[in-house]
Amino acid sequence: MAYQHTIKNKVYRFNSLKILLAKATPYRSGDALAGLVADGYEERIAAQITLADVPLKVFLNEAIIPYETDEVTRLIIDDHNTKAFYPISHLTVGEFRDWLLADEADTTTLASLVPGVTPEMAAAVSKLMRNQDLIAVARKCEVVTRFRNTIGLHGHFSTRLQPNHPTDDAKGVAASMIDGLLYGSGDAVIGINPATDNPAAVIQLLNLIDTLRQQFDIPTQSCVLCHLTTTLQIINSNAPVDLTFQSIGGTEQTNASFGINLALVEEAYQATLSLKRGTIGNNVMYFETGQGSSLSANSHHGVDQQTCEARAYAVARKFNPLLVNTVVGFIGPEYLFDGKQIIRAALEDHFCGKLLGLPMGVDVCYTNHADADQDDMDNLLTLLGVAGCNFVMGIPGSDDIMLNYQSTSFHDALYLRKLLGLKPAPEFEQWLIKQGIFDEHGTISHQHNTHKLLNANNDLWTK
Amino acid sequence: MDEITNSQPIVNDTWMALREFTAARIALGRTGNSIPLQELFDFKLAHAHARDAVFSELDIPGITNSLNQFDNLVFTLHSKATNRAKYLKRPDYGRKLNEASTQYLESIISPQTDITIVIADGLSATAVNQYAVSMLECLMPKLLNASLKLSPFVIVKQGRVAVADEIGYLLRSKLSIILIGERPGLSAPDSMGAYLTFNPQPGLTDESRNCVSNIRPDGLNMQLAADKLFYLICQSLQRKLSGIDLKDNSGLIGE
Numbered sequence: 001m002a003y004q005h006t007i008k009n010k011v012y013r014f015n016s017l018k019i020l021l022a023k024a025t026p027y028r029s030g031d032a033l034a035g036l037v038a039d040g041y042e043e044r045i046a047a048q049i050t051l052a053d054v055p056l057k058v059f060l061n062e063a064i065i066p067y068e069t070d071e072v073t074r075l076i077i078d079d080h081n082t083k084a085f086y087p088i089s090h091l092t093v094g095e096f097r098d099w100l101l102a103d104e105a106d107t108t109t110l111a112s113l114v115p116g117v118t119p120e121m122a123a124a125v126s127k128l129m130r131n132q133d134l135i136a137v138a139r140k141c142e143v144v145t146r147f148r149n150t151i152g153l154h155g156h157f158s159t160r161l162q163p164n165h166p167t168d169d170a171k172g173v174a175a176s177m178i179d180g181l182l183y184g185s186g187d188a189v190i191g192i193n194p195a196t197d198n199p200a201a202v203i204q205l206l207n208l209i210d211t212l213r214q215q216f217d218i219p220t221q222s223c224v225l226c227h228l229t230t231t232l233q234i235i236n237s238n239a240p241v242d243l244t245f246q247s248i249g250g251t252e253q254t255n256a257s258f259g260i261n262l263a264l265v266e267e268a269y270q271a272t273l274s275l276k277r278g279t280i281g282n283n284v285m286y287f288e289t290g291q292g293s294s295l296s297a298n299s300h301h302g303v304d305q306q307t308c309e310a311r312a313y314a315v316a317r318k319f320n321p322l323l324v325n326t327v328v329g330f331i332g333p334e335y336l337f338d339g340k341q342i343i344r345a346a347l348e349d350h351f352c353g354k355l356l357g358l359p360m361g362v363d364v365c366y367t368n369h370a371d372a373d374q375d376d377m378d379n380l381l382t383l384l385g386v387a388g389c390n391f392v393m394g395i396p397g398s399d400d401i402m403l404n405y406q407s408t409s410f411h412d413a414l415y416l417r418k419l420l421g422l423k424p425a426p427e428f429e430q431w432l433i434k435q436g437i438f439d440e441h442g443t444i445s446h447q448h449n450t451h452k453l454l455n456a457n458n459d460l461w462t463k
Numbered sequence: 464m465d466e467i468t469n470s471q472p473i474v475n476d477t478w479m480a481l482r483e484f485t486a487a488r489i490a491l492g493r494t495g496n497s498i499p500l501q502e503l504f505d506f507k508l509a510h511a512h513a514r515d516a517v518f519s520e521l522d523i524p525g526i527t528n529s530l531n532q533f534d535n536l537v538f539t540l541h542s543k544a545t546n547r548a549k550y551l552k553r554p555d556y557g558r559k560l561n562e563a564s565t566q567y568l569e570s571i572i573s574p575q576t577d578i579t580i581v582i583a584d585g586l587s588a589t590a591v592n593q594y595a596v597s598m599l600e601c602l603m604p605k606l607l608n609a610s611l612k613l614s615p616f617v618i619v620k621q622g623r624v625a626v627a628d629e630i631g632y633l634l635r636s637k638l639s640i641i642l643i644g645e646r647p648g649l650s651a652p653d654s655m656g657a658y659l660t661f662n663p664q665p666g667l668t669d670e671s672r673n674c675v676s677n678i679r680p681d682g683l684n685m686q687l688a689a690d691k692l693f694y695l696i697c698q699s700l701q702r703k704l705s706g707i708d709l710k711d712n713s714g715l716i717g718e
Contacts, residue, residue, distance in 0.1 A: 023655065029552050033552065033554075033555075040690070046601070080718065124469070124514070163487070164487075165485055165487070166486075169484070171484040171485070172485035172486075172487070173485075174484070175481040175482070175484040175485045175489055176485055176487045176489055178478065178481065179476075179478065179481065179487075179490060181491035182478065232551075333551045334551065334552055334553070334554050337551075367646060368510070368514060368516075368517060368646065368648065368652075369517050369551060369646055369647075370514035370587050370648045371616065372505075373510065374506070374510070395487075396487040396488045396489045396491070396501065397487070397488025397489070397491055397498065398488070398506065399487070399488050399504060399506065399509075399649045399650075401485070401486050401487050401648070401650055402539070403650075404646065404647075404648030404650075406510070406649065409488075409498070411491070411493060411496055411497060411498050412495075414496035415496045415497065418496055421501050433489070444493070444496070454477070454478050454481075
């Protein structure tokens, strides 16, 4: 179907919904690289005006990647809940934007819509929204998940403690882990990116975290971010797997490039559930995503990178994840060129994820070849705190010495919590107070000067 | 208001000793919830070095001059990326030679060779300026000793890894090797990588290549890097392949 709009006698014609979505997208380098961007500012606005008039119902009838050839499209269409969609089924994309911002679209109402909203609807409406709109609506959404603690409650803000080390050295990892815990980090998960996908090495890291967790009765969960097939393998050898991790994308082909498909994720999901290691909840999956992954895998089917990203959330929500993390600035400047593009993309991802019912966190980050720096990250972190983001990363001094990029630090999380009055996950907060790491006001206390954690693994520290 | 008495508000962390176990920025201390100024400068300086490395330029006269010791021709070419901004936005341009460079190589009647060695800036010309020739000083004697036949050296401005495949193809080499600046991290703005492709041709992707990375004095030093690379070269030429299939069987490299 063709869509068109006329501005001063110039007719802008868009031959498909897919093209319309791409042309309506705020400019970013990845879409330019894919040759999908609007030819100029006017065409972009023409596309946005055209998109605003498209009824939401159209998204159920015009698949942007064919149903027959893509299992993510099939998942989106087959799992769509008509009853949940009914209240908004008569709206256009533009009317949807206006309604989302209205007071009547409150937390409860937005939650009830979740199964009726498709990723393409979420992506479409986000393209019409300013950063302010993305923040305002996302803040109204509340997505709460549980494993050993409660993540995502309004007024709370969690961190993934990321104690990476270039050679997975146990002492090196433990040193960063203890540093993080003493700074109150790690309630979302203690999650390590391993240097190798070797099963024995992964098990060793899992045991390292699990031993410390049990010794100090820390109400959190652990994860080593290896490939899902490696996790499946080590589950069978009784490793202490709390969460299964996987990178996912928004097209079947992208997922194939990651070495997965929906059936395989389902298998891992069921295997992880069967371990029953969660004490207060059963959210056992940890997914990572990021705009540009489909283009990078040459699997985008002419769909813009933000819409591809939103489609990845359909994959995520199928498996009731504990955490979904958009690693927004990691992919590099050919996809998101500078601080402005990274910030915009992060707010879009957070908004779309929340609208689709996901426990969204953001890796507020950049690489050294991107035109961004710590000031941009401060801006984004603060915006995400206001928007009600579930979690960010906690990395010693923002500097990940294994992945060679910069993200948010333990200090950054403390800054945000103090600034906005946000607390860690309730169970974790109690633990921090009990350990004398925080006082009741959430301020770092001095009582940990001779803290037990430091003497945790005396064996470990002995050379 | 009275004069501020607390002119040293920094709270030091008592676990400084743990720094022994990792290069991560742990036990930074704090003022309020923020990092102390000294740590802020330390971070910013490292980032400045990384950014400067991204925008550094190949020292063509210097490299060419040093390469003369090997008694081999040196060609200087350019990718399709006209400048750094284009290079960063269009990785596809950095993977291809510009027209003049392609024509130049096509005009040369080259005999078949075993190896073409390419040197490109990548994301850190600083790394290549410092280490490309010193690594070759370790590698070249091995190659000559093994009686391997070399094409002229090729230096490429604004080049990415895959550009070496096109060059190796045009110069009719069995194997192409590229020495290239890696994406700078805060801990190392000057890390060089070496990639090797058997039967190089345009359009190949990562799974066709083998990589030796983190080449720098504090990482993989020149001699070790040359040893690893030479092992891969021999294996590749002997088994007539590179990439995943070679990697899977190379567990003993450097051990």
